Amino acid sequence: MAKHKLEIKGVNIKRYVKKVLKKEKSKIFEKVNCSFGTSEKKICNLNLSILKNANNKIDGIIIILDDITEKIKLERSLEDFKKLAHLGELAAQVSHEIRNPLIAIGGYARRAERKLLSGQKVKVKNISIIVNETERLEAILDNTLHFSHSKKINFKKINIINVLKECVDIISSYAEKNEVKIDINIGKSLPRRVIINGSAQHLKQAFINLIKNSIEASYRGDIVNIFLEKGKKGKVIIKIENKGSIIESKDLEKIFLPFFSSKKTGTGLGLTVTKNIILDHNGAINVKSKEDITVFIIELPLEAVKNEEDFSNRG
Amino acid sequence: MKKILVIEDEDNIRNLYRDELIDEGYDVLTAKDAECGFNQYVKEGPDLITIDIKMEDMDGIELMHKIRKIDKKIPIILYTAYGEYSQDFSTWAADEYLVKSSDLKELKEKIKALIS
Numbered sequence: 001m002a003k004h005k006l007e008i009k010g011v012n013i014k015r016y017v018k019k020v021l022k023k024e025k026s027k028i029f030e031k032v033n034c035s036f037g038t039s040e041k042k043i044c045n046l047n048l049s050i051l052k053n054a055n056n057k058i059d060g061i062i063i064i065l066d067d068i069t070e071k072i073k074l075e076r077s078l079e080d081f082k083k084l085a086h087l088g089e090l091a092a093q094v095s096h097e098i099r100n101p102l103i104a105i106g107g108y109a110r111r112a113e114r115k116l117l118s119g120q121k122v123k124v125k126n127i128s129i130i131v132n133e134t135e136r137l138e139a140i141l142d143n144t145l146h147f148s149h150s151k152k153i154n155f156k157k158i159n160i161i162n163v164l165k166e167c168v169d170i171i172s173s174y175a176e177k178n179e180v181k182i183d184i185n186i187g188k189s190l191p192r193r194v195i196i197n198g199s200a201q202h203l204k205q206a207f208i209n210l211i212k213n214s215i216e217a218s219y220r221g222d223i224v225n226i227f228l229e230k231g232k233k234g235k236v237i238i239k240i241e242n243k244g245s246i247i248e249s250k251d252l253e254k255i256f257l258p259f260f261s262s263k264k265t266g267t268g269l270g271l272t273v274t275k276n277i278i279l280d281h282n283g284a285i286n287v288k289s290k291e292d293i294t295v296f297i298i299e300l301p302l303e304a305v306k307n308e309e310d311f312s313n314r315g
Numbered sequence: 316m317k318k319i320l321v322i323e324d325e326d327n328i329r330n331l332y333r334d335e336l337i338d339e340g341y342d343v344l345t346a347k348d349a350e351c352g353f354n355q356y357v358k359e360g361p362d363l364i365t366i367d368i369k370m371e372d373m374d375g376i377e378l379m380h381k382i383r384k385i386d387k388k389i390p391i392i393l394y395t396a397y398g399e400y401s402q403d404f405s406t407w408a409a410d411e412y413l414v415k416s417s418d419l420k421e422l423k424e425k426i427k428a429l430i431s
């Protein structure tokens with residue numbers, strides 16, 4: 001092909017042309033930032049089509065720039081709007097949940113103040129209510145913070161086996177206190193390293209919430225089983241399973257909603273946070289509760305290609 | 316001594332109301348849900364009832380109507396953690412409507428006005 005001077009102001013078009021020529025294949029480059037030499041930022045799809053002559057030699061390239069700036073702006077504002085609506089709903093619920101403990105705290109504090117001012121005694125039991133309700137508020141706030149953090153996930157390549165092992169370490173003393181054992185079962189066909197793209201910190205939080213629930217549902221002497229298994233192509237499955245009190249079928253769809261809890265001191269945010277984190281990792285979470293066994297099933301995408309090969313080689 | 320029935324599903328708020336109203340010189344009965352509350356009402360015949368609108372098993376407005384069917388006169392105070400029902404005509408059958416607060420002054424005054 002003859003040499004031509006190819007230039008579009010504010011777009012590194014040569015780079016894209018080189019790529020296409022190298023592979024001899026037409027290609028669309030999506031969402032490319034283009035300035036066209038002005039201060040206004042544009043986003044375009046670059047469509048590079050190769051023209052070949054009868055001898056299958058490259059004759060030229062057709063370049064189409066499709067300005068999608070407005071479309072993207074619209075998409076983004078719609079997303080923001082949805083997020084805001086969701087946040088508004090959540091805020092209303094949170095303030096509801098916060099008001100009850102606050103009334104108990106304030107009410108008992110006022111009562112204590114009045115008693116002390118008039119030289120009367122204050123019952124320790126009443127002060128304990130203030131302390132307990134304060135702890136409940138703190139737990140609610142800790143968990144709601146995760147909603148706002150979840151968007152800033154720092155994705156890295158991590159070995160999910162290590163993540164699970166660390167979870168078990170962290171929660172082992174809680175398990176001991178409840179006299180429950182935790183076992184990790186790693187599928188024989190799995191490689192030593194099962195790599196996914198994600199945030200270890202967030203996933204640990206997600207799994208610990210699940211393991212903690214399992215411990216709380218178990219009877220003394222029971223075992224909580226964690227299974228790591230091969231999933232469908234390109235996926236890995238983690239199951240967290242316990243015996244003990246099951247989830248009634250009418251509650252199955254409610255347990256992931258914020259503030260649904262059957263526990264005296266539960267915030268009901270554990271599973272909500274867990275689900276958000278799994279969804280942020282493009283995964284899925286499901287639950288089955290039958291006879292006396294409850295199992296939460298999490299599916300996560302594996303880090304691309306290389307590890308899939310790993311998988312099938314060993315499998 | 317006047318008897319008050321407090322129907323409220325939040326443990327510590329129920330305890331707070333009980334402790335505070337006992338200090339005011341009332342005989343206080345409590346119930347943790349609507350069903351319990353209705354049974355207590357039938358059995359004990361209180362002089363006044365306070366009902367939380369938002370409870371798990373039945374909402375407080377429904378319970379109030381159930382009681383009103385039997386007894387047109389008993390003073391009933393409805394309250395919520397939010398002001399959202401103040402414009403709702405279904406609460407009009409109550410003698411008083413309150414927004415819950417950690418300061419029980421208003422509740423105590425309203426009770427006093429209704430049953431002394």
Ligand SMILES: Nc1ncnc2c1ncn2[C@@H]1O[C@H](COP(=O)(O)OP(=O)(O)OP(=O)(O)O)[C@@H](O)[C@H]1O
Nearest residue numbers: 213214217255261262263266267268269270271294
């Ligand atoms: N493994 C399980 N077995 C039985 N029931 C469960 C299990 N996991 C969750 N649940 C039910 O789902 C409810 C919601 O769980 P979630 O973790 O969201 O909140 P919580 O555990 O009640 O509160 P927190 O997480 O703040 O301690 C629990 O109260 C419980 O009734």
Ligand SMILES: [Mg+2]
Nearest residue numbers: 209213270271
């Ligand atoms: Mg939990």
